[in-house]
Every structure is written in C-alpha cells, then in structure tokens.
Amino acid sequence: MAKEYVERRDGNYYVAGTRISLDSMVHAFRRGESPETICQNFDLLRLEEVYGAIAYYLANQAEIDAYLIRQGEQWAEGKRDAEPLPASLRERLVHAREEMHTTRRS
Secondary structure, eight states: OOOOOEEEETTEEEETTSSOBHHHHHHHHHTTOOHHHHHHHSTTOOHHHHHHHHHHHHHTHHHHHHHHHHHHHHHHHHHHHSOOOOHHHHHHHHHHHHHHHHHHHO
16 A cells, blocks of 8 residues: 655645645755755654655656745735834834844854
C-alpha cells in the first residue's frame, strides 16, 4: 500500500499529518535547498516526508504551480486590502525590534 505524504485540507496542501504547508517546502525546493536542508529547517519532518512531499510536487507540478500562483494572488490581495498599522503600534514594534537586537548583541 502506498504511503501518502501530502494531503489537502480546506483547499490547501499540507505534509500529511502536519500543519506544515506544501507551499513552504516547494518554495525552499525551488530556491535550490536540498531535501536534507529542508528537513533541518522543519524539525518536525523526517527526511522521508520531505522526499515524499517533493516527489508529490514533481508528479503534480502543473497543478501545484497553478495552486501556488492562486495562493500568491490571494496573499497579494490580502496585503493590498489590509488596513495599515496605527502609527503608535508601528512605533512600539520598531522600538521592540531595536531593543531585541540590542539585547542579543550584549
């Protein structure tokens, strides 16, 4: 019996049994990351699952590429329609980031 490495839930693709999106793995693979590197970047995954997800992508590349284009369009639309952060919140976030970087250097 064949093992399933990718599942579709709520219109999105995931590594089976996880909340890790196939999108993130495909983007890493397209950037030239090796399956071993992808596995290191996703601590919850076994190397077998990474290879299985990549094999699924390669076997269904046209469908997944079309899905990724739709995902990108939805993300861009959401970003375009999003309300800008209030100035006070933006300032607090910038201050927190600067503080975090200062603390790391010490």
